Amino acid sequence: MHKFLFMKIEIARMLQKKKKQIIDLWMKNQLADSALRDDLMSNDELRAQSEELVDALLKKLTDDNLSNIESADFENVYEILGGISITRARQGFSPRETGLYIYSLKDALLSILQQEFKNDPVQLYEASMRVSKLIDSFGIVTFETFIKGREEIILRQTDEITEISTPVIRVWDGILALPIIGTLDSARTQVVMENLLQEIVNTGSSIAILDISGVPAVDSLVAQHLIKTVSATRLMGAECIISGIRPEIAQTVVHLGIDLSNVVTKATLASALKYAYSILQLEVRKKQNNLVKTN
Amino acid sequence: MGQFLLVTIQIDLYDRLALNLEADLVQMVSKTGARGVLIDISVVSIVDSFMGRIIGNIANMSKIMDAETVVVGMQPAVAITLIELGLPLTGVHTALDVEKGMELLRKKILVDGEELDETYNTDSTE
Numbered sequence: 001m002h003k004f005l006f007m008k009i010e011i012a013r014m015l016q017k018k019k020k021q022i023i024d025l026w027m028k029n030q031l032a033d034s035a036l037r038d039d040l041m042s043n044d045e046l047r048a049q050s051e052e053l054v055d056a057l058l059k060k061l062t063d064d065n066l067s068n069i070e071s072a073d074f075e076n077v078y079e080i081l082g083g084i085s086i087t088r089a090r091q092g093f094s095p096r097e098t099g100l101y102i103y104s105l106k107d108a109l110l111s112i113l114q115q116e117f118k119n120d121p122v123q124l125y126e127a128s129m130r131v132s133k134l135i136d137s138f139g140i141v142t143f144e145t146f147i148k149g150r151e152e153i154i155l156r157q158t159d160e161i162t163e164i165s166t167p168v169i170r171v172w173d174g175i176l177a178l179p180i181i182g183t184l185d186s187a188r189t190q191v192v193m194e195n196l197l198q199e200i201v202n203t204g205s206s207i208a209i210l211d212i213s214g215v216p217a218v219d220s221l222v223a224q225h226l227i228k229t230v231s232a233t234r235l236m237g238a239e240c241i242i243s244g245i246r247p248e249i250a251q252t253v254v255h256l257g258i259d260l261s262n263v264v265t266k267a268t269l270a271s272a273l274k275y276a277y278s279i280l281q282l283e284v285r286k287k288q289n290n291l292v293k294t295n
Numbered sequence: 296m297g298q299f300l301l302v303t304i305q306i307d308l309y310d311r312l313a314l315n316l317e318a319d320l321v322q323m324v325s326k327t328g329a330r331g332v333l334i335d336i337s338v339v340s341i342v343d344s345f346m347g348r349i350i351g352n353i354a355n356m357s358k359i360m361d362a363e364t365v366v367v368g369m370q371p372a373v374a375i376t377l378i379e380l381g382l383p384l385t386g387v388h389t390a391l392d393v394e395k396g397m398e399l400l401r402k403k404i405l406v407d408g409e410e411l412d413e414t415y416n417t418d419s420t421e
Contacts, residue, residue: 197371204391228378235374237367237389237396
């Protein structure tokens with residue numbers, strides 16, 4: 001028992017003593033890898049990053065927590081790992097590259113262990129297993145945060161797309177147009193509806209044209225959303241015209257049995273505009289050539 | 296205001312108040328013989344399904360008493376809520392503001408009046 005404990009302490013302390021060697025070896029492993037992305041991160045930066053991680057790890061490493069990967073001692077290490085992997089996700093590293101980064105640390109640690117316990121296979125095996133497990137769990141954490149970082153990017157982009165893709169255009173005094181491009185889902189319809197209604201209030205427009213020529217497909221859900229938007233506009237006291245109905249869309253709408261009979265629909269934005277003019281009792285005329293008359 | 300009743304709702308309506316409004320309004324329509332009812336809800340920021348139904352009821356009641364109802368100045372959030380609640384208020388006319396609502400009412404009553412005159416004329420000629 002006593003001997004066992006003594007042996008355990010040795011691993012952590014030994015690794016702490018060999019810190020410099022570990023870092024060097026790790027860096028050598030990373031630099032030797034063909035997948036090294038020195039275009040995304042300079043070698044100095046990489047070294048600083050690696051040193052910080054090894055520092056944090058070895059400082060907290062004891063033989064007790066070496067086999068307890070959930071230990072609170074590693075909180076700091078996990079934090080650094082998370083930071084590294086999120087910045088890597090943003091910089092555009094591939095998951096493979098980020099994974100290799102962590103697993104090359106394992107190689108470095110294992111080869112140190114191998115040198116140290118050359119003559120004691122049993123101890124070498126035991127130490128290797130435990131170090132291996134620890135680094136594996138680090139790897140999992142790295143992946144988790146890496147994916148989280150990527151997902152954050154995707155979410156941000158989705159937000160941006162919804163923001164960009166719902167402009168409300170004031171085509172004439174009292175006429176608003178809203179070209180919808182891309183698929184309509186519940187969240188987007190909400191944004192579209194809110195923007196449109198707010199613009200109606202802001203501009204006091206009485207006609208809104210919803211152009212769906214950029215909507216690739218209309219299913220019953222999308223149609224439902226459209227009808228909702230039209231009804232909400234009507235409640236506000238404005239009229240809503242749906243324009244840009246392509247033949248395919250007309251086909252699907254009828255096949256699905258969607259009732260659009262109480263919605264004004266037009267084939268093109270131009271005819272919707274014409275209709276809007278007629279409601280507002282406006283007229284578009286070609287300018288008469290006065291020169292001919294005076295002559 | 297002439298042939299029209301103008302109701303401005305200044306506070307968020309709760310159920311009892313809404314019921315009172317409904318009763319009072321119908322009484323007033325019959326007393327004054329109004330041809331149009333204009334309900335301004337531009338300051339109302341909260342509605343529930345009950346409130347939506349009351350507005351619908353008022354419109355229907357006025358209609359059978361030969362008065363048109365126009366709801367004006369609904370806020371976007373209110374409109375969205377009513378739609379999400381499945382209350383599109385199909386019988387109710389709407390307008391952006393009081394002015395447009397008045398115009399709409401005038402036009403409606405004018406159109407109705409003309410129609411009445413025409414039928415009267417045809418009747419008399421026969």
